[in-house]
Amino acid sequence: MERIVIVGAGQAAQSLAAKLRALGHAGPITLIGEEPVPPYQRPPLSKAYLLGEMERERLYLRPESWYDEQDIALLTGTPVTAIDRAARTVAASGREIPYDRLALTTGAVPRxxxxxxxxxxxxxxxxxxxxxxxxxxxxxxxxxxxxxxxxxxxxxxxxxxxxxxxxxxxxxxxxxxxxxxxxxxxxxxxxxxxxxxxxxxxxxxxxxxxxxxxxxxxxxxxxxxxxxxxxxxxxxGIGVVPDTRLAEAAGLAIDNGIAVGEFCRASDPLIWAAGDCASFPWRGRRVRLESVGNAIDMGEAAAANMLGQSTPYVAKPWFWSDQYDVKLQIAGLSTGYDRVVTRGDPEAGQGAPVSFWYYAGAELLAVDAINDPRAYMVGKRLIEAGKSPHPEAVADTGTELKALL
The missing domain is CATH 3.50.50.60 (FAD/NAD(P)-binding domain)
Structure with missing residues (x-):
């Protein structure tokens, strides 16, 4: 029956709260957001929503009634101003809200x-x-x-x-x-x-x-x-920075975001962090990922570990962007690449599939797939399995993509 408080009401927060209930946590959950609306999708804001092709309610990750059904206290329009780690409370709109375990999903703020x-x-x-x-x-x-x-x-x-x-x-x-x-x-x-x-x-x-x-x-x-x-x-549109203001003021360790270990736990044993605000160990270095996939997966991993599991968070980076009628899908992280292999003809026009495969030596790191969902799916499976096809086989469009697996 421990009291869990989640500060920040975005994708990571909603995923974390839902997972807590799915895993059987029966204690109080309080989800606190600064914005006056329930958790919603951000990617469509700069695309379908701005174009007028998506209604506001369709942005919401869950209908407002869901939070009542799940017995989750959703506090919107409620800025959190401080964390008192000794008293185990957060200050929000003149209230002191107690917690036994705290999750920070504060996201990022634009430059x-x-x-x-x-x-x-x-x-x-x-x-x-x-x-x-x-x-x-x-x-x-x-x-x-x-x-x-x-x-x-x-x-x-x-x-x-x-x-x-x-x-x-x-x-x-x-x-x-x-x-x-x-x-x-x-x-x-x-x-x-x-x-x-x-x-x-x-x-x-x-x-x-x-x-x-x-x-x-x-x-x-x-x-x-x-x-x-x-x-x-x-x-x-000059980038974002992780929103670490509360964590910093509370004395938590900061390293390109709220620094967490492999179980999403921050430097205080009663505090976890997930999503855009958190940096975590990944393949021998510390990374922070700004993506829907990371927010969902990390939020769910944090929930499991808050309930006593010891499940390391293993990121599987993926991203996407929609521009005009073009879909870009990205698998993996390209940091450290020294070679790019092109599959398809970049000059073939807007509708033609083309993909760019990033290598560091013989290791496949990432794939940018443009109008090419098959290249994205195959690349993602290869990267997650730690497999690296020969660059010449990738470049040869006569090679079936499935054969690369």
Whole structure:
């Protein structure tokens, strides 16, 4: 009958709470979220929801009635301001909520442009929460001009939505190419060509000096080299940072997120962490994964270990991105690759399947599969099994994908 409190109400939190009940925990569960809505899916925010193709209620991971049915106290619109580890309480909206075991699923927060360069002007948005997207949605009217700062997946997805809705889009990326931190040159070049073919004014290796505005609202930007661009609004997609504020103030160990061990336990034996906010040991190094799959699997692993199991969390990284009518599926982590093998013809056009396979020496690390679900599934199975097909067999489209297994 131990009291379990979960701070943060995203995908990891919902998965953790559901798993606690599924594993038979009969004690009180309190799930506390800062946002005024129940846990919801974030990936559709920058795609189907922003396009108007998905209703708000369809974003919810479970209907609100589910929490009552599961006897889970869901506190929405309730910011947690402090953790008292000695008293075993969390402070939230003037209340002290006691716990016997605590889970932190606080997620991540978007990086913002400094106020000194115009980041605080009206009409400057980030894409992280339902409120963020609701606030920017009225801006998406055909013929308007949007400036997107950052060529990661969030920026590219926002660009695709804007073009589909008839906006003029300028995207600036300070690095020499888009997707510089997360994908190989081949994948980046494929998506740069895709966006340019759809009319995006995509500028790589271009630094934003400052946003310009009138009467407190953004009107454009000054770029390095003296060039200026006009914009009716701006979307900033320059990455996120793990939300470790509560954990740090409580004195927990921090290492690119809340540092947890193989059982998702933080440096306090009564506290666990899962999802975007947590870093964990993986193949001899410490990693933090920002993905739905990791949030679900890590949340469920944390739940099991909170109830006394000793089940190491073994991550199986996978990601995806939808842009226009293109689906990118990623299996594995490409960090440390020294060679990329291409399967298919990158010049064959938007609808043709192509995949890029990352190797470190003879070891297969990751696969970027574009409109190629078979390559993704085979690559994912190979990586999870620790198998590495010969690069020449991968590159030869005459080789059946199943044969690689």
């Amino acid at each position: 913002r442009l400094p106020a000194a360069i115009g980041g605080d002007l009206a009409g400057v948005y980030t894409v992280r929460t339902l409120a963020d997207v609701d606030a920017m949605a009225p801006e998406f009217a055909a013929g308007r001009r949007v400036l997107i700062v950052g060529g990661g997946y969030i920026g590219l997805e926002a660009a695709a939505v804007a073009r589909k809705k008839g906006l003029e889009v300028t995207l600036v990326e300070a690095a020499p190419r888009i997707l510089a931190r997360v994908a190989c040159t081949e994948t980046a070049a494929w998506f740069a060509a895709l966006h340019r073919a759809h009319g995006v004014d995509l500028r790589e290796g271009v630094t934003l000096e400052r946003l310009t505005g009138e009467a407190g609202r953004v009107t454009g930007a000054a770029l390095a080299g003296g060039e200026t661009v006009t914009a009716d609004f701006v979307i900033v």
